Amino acid sequence: MTDHIPALRLEGIVKTFPGVRALDGVALSVMPGEVHALMGENGAGKSTLMKVLGGIYQPDEGQIIVSEVPTVMTSPLQAKSKGIVFIHQELSLAEELTVAENIYLGELPRRSFGRVDWTMLYAQTDAILKKLKVGFNAKTIVGDLSIANQQMVEIARALTVDAKAVIFDEPTASLTDAEKVVLFDVISDLQAQGVGIIYISHRMEEIFKITDRISVLRDGSYRGTLNTRDTTEEEVTQLMIGRALDLTRNESHHTLGDVALEVRGLSCGDLFKDVSFEVRRGEVLGFYGLVGAGRTEIAETLFGLRDPDGGVILLDGEEVRVTSPADAISKGISLVPEDRKGQGLVLGMNCRDNMTLPQVGNLSSGPFVAPGAETAIFDKYKEKLDIRTPGWKQTVGNLSGGNQQKIVIGKWLSMNPKVLIVDEPTRGIDVGSKSEIHTLIRELAAQGYAVIVVSSEMPEVLHVSDRIVAMFSGRVMRTFTSDEVTEESLIQAISGIAPTQKVA
Amino acid sequence: MASMTKADIGGMLARQGILIAFAVFIIGFTIANDRFLSPDNVMGVIRSSAILGVMALGVTFVVISGNLDLSVGSMMSFSTIVVLDLHDKIGPFLAIPAMFAMTLCLGAFIGFLVGYLKLNSLIVTLGMLSAIHGLTLTYSGGQNMDIADKEGTWFGVFGQGSALGIPVPILIFLALAALLGIILAKTAFGRKVYAVGGNGTAATFSGIKRARIVFLCYIMSSACVAVAGLIQASRSMGSQNTVGQGLELDVLAAVILGGASLLGGSGTIFKTVIGVLILGFIQNGLLLLGLQFYVQNVVTWVIIILAVWLDIAAKRGKLWSNIA
Structure with a gap:
């Protein structure tokens, strides 16, 4: 040449x-x-x-x-x-x-x-x-x-x-x-x-x-x-x-807690049918499948954005109906949405106000929002999640994708949810922040959160999940544990090649 | 990062653009007419801006939440006519709350259509502009309303009274501005208004009941209209059916002049107050120059266009661009 x-x-x-x-x-x-x-x-x-x-x-x-x-x-x-x-x-x-x-x-x-x-x-x-x-x-x-x-x-x-x-x-x-x-x-x-x-x-x-x-x-x-x-x-x-990146398979085996969320036979029109799974405290459950396999729609249903037409959702063993995001949040279900800029953040608002948005009504002293309480929450999660911003007054739109995502994650962690659903945790995020987000997800599980990760990237799913639900065309094809999963079997499952297997 | 800095500079320039234009007007008017900056005239301007100002405060909430309210002018006519009519029928003590209740119902109806049914606010409120005018005419039978015994009622206090040497309309305007300013800036509701206007989807995903917030913004707006109607009725003790006609555009001009974005999510009560004063002084200056009253309409339009242009220019960081 x-x-x-x-x-x-x-x-x-x-x-x-x-x-x-x-x-x-x-x-x-x-x-x-x-x-x-x-x-x-x-x-x-x-x-x-x-x-x-x-x-x-x-x-x-x-x-x-x-x-x-x-x-x-x-x-x-x-x-x-x-x-x-x-x-x-x-x-x-x-x-x-x-x-x-x-x-x-x-x-x-x-x-x-x-x-x-x-x-x-x-x-x-x-x-x-x-x-x-x-x-x-x-x-x-x-x-x-x-x-x-x-x-x-x-x-x-x-x-x-x-x-x-x-x-x-x-x-x-x-x-x-x-x-x-x-x-x-x-x-x-x-x-x-x-x-x-x-x-x-x-x-x-x-x-x-x-x-x-x-x-x-x-x-x-x-x-x-x-x-x-x-x-x-x-x-x-x-x-x-300037440093190496860890993208190996998840091999941590800490002890799992009780079942935080169980879903039985959940269906929603043509989007997904007869979906069953459970996620325990301390566990990361991965959802893998092609675009249109119904993964995001399940997340949205759990978060009260869609009405299921069949099946039950159990939180801590009790059957619940989730009617709206506000309802989901009050029940302890949180969603870090797929479209960070469109759904996750008010880009023109500052970092702190974005983070405290879901609970701003509860942070009041008398009729007014208590700025001290808000700033305290922001500072805590800025430190905990290592959010790099000059200060809480920074407009969220000026942050990098990785830091924006951490603001969204912080928003939900500060509410101490029972179940944290993360849809495409690292979409459009650079490689360094990506690994930080992955580590963060693992840490959250280790701290006892029940985490659901929806992702289109196989290395990501393999890296963060304890178990993986493989979906094809709105149905759960198979649920893998991190020990038994192979890239081949996963690809087969999400392509609809493998025979449907019931969740163990 | 770098481009944001540029946009910030553009934004600053744009805001200063309005202030510079304002300063040029003020200097020009002062040179042309030495009465312009006299205490009497200044007080007069603020006083005559009070009704418009009160309405602009409410519309600020609606605009920040990402919607429009073009119905405020004809809604104000409605409030004025209703309270004047009821004054003689049931007495001022009952007339005032009754008028408030009826005006709030109109606000609630608009809020329901725009918030819960998610209809386009431009269409809904433009339609309501006309519909409420029809409602007012139906109510009054097309007749002007007058209070029969203008001397024997305390009703004039809202429009004609004064306390500590300051006219009551100004006091109401400033007190309401302070109250609503605090609600917008310091309460959870205010924060949610910004969130809904800034990114309604993200607000929903954060558990904010978007429809409810939009609904409440229209309630706020109609409450302000009721106050404005009260001042208007009290000042004149009688009114035509069209007293508020065309005010919706002046109100919108004041809100945008203050720097609230028509796209929602930005603006403050303080800025709106500034916008109201700018508009008031410019219109007053034109009158002092001996220009016809209706020239104001043209000038108001020019000011709206200028403000919208600068708002967009601030967003893209330059005054002119090939790319929208």
């Missing part, structure tokens, strides 16, 4: 904001046909670098070189015209429009008098879709597609120009395993066509599967580039965070 010229090269990029040197001489070069991973913890400078590349920020120093031509980027659209295309984590599609209209939005082929040339539009679109081997066509309404397929539309959009480099920003964040396979196929096709690819992700597994080289950023500075073949997860992690 040495005799090639790089598809895209960044040299000595410096970007400062008042008080922060966000990028400090960052270099990156992507060869045609190469998949180049860009890694770094949240706040390491990845997003800033991409904004510089997309022309949203202008660098203070350094230059962007596309196929050996120094280029000034002024906007994402202009970057696209230079062959630099972004596939964002958050999709930006018009859901009401068709696939074709979305792909050619702003540049629809025209006939006379500005009429859209629909025949040409659909033909061009179908040609691109064919290359992507997707199961929908140009006339499909985007809103009807799954998230994974919507992502394919974004990718198709990238293919309308003669792309030199395509930047994928956390593309698998909301994809199921099967959908990932399709995405990786597309990436390898692009690669074969000589497109350079920058792949931003926190997921080691994927990085090692599909990338050629890995560049690492830490605190806004460039820490080096490794050949994927010659390196290990440990080495990359160390480069990113």
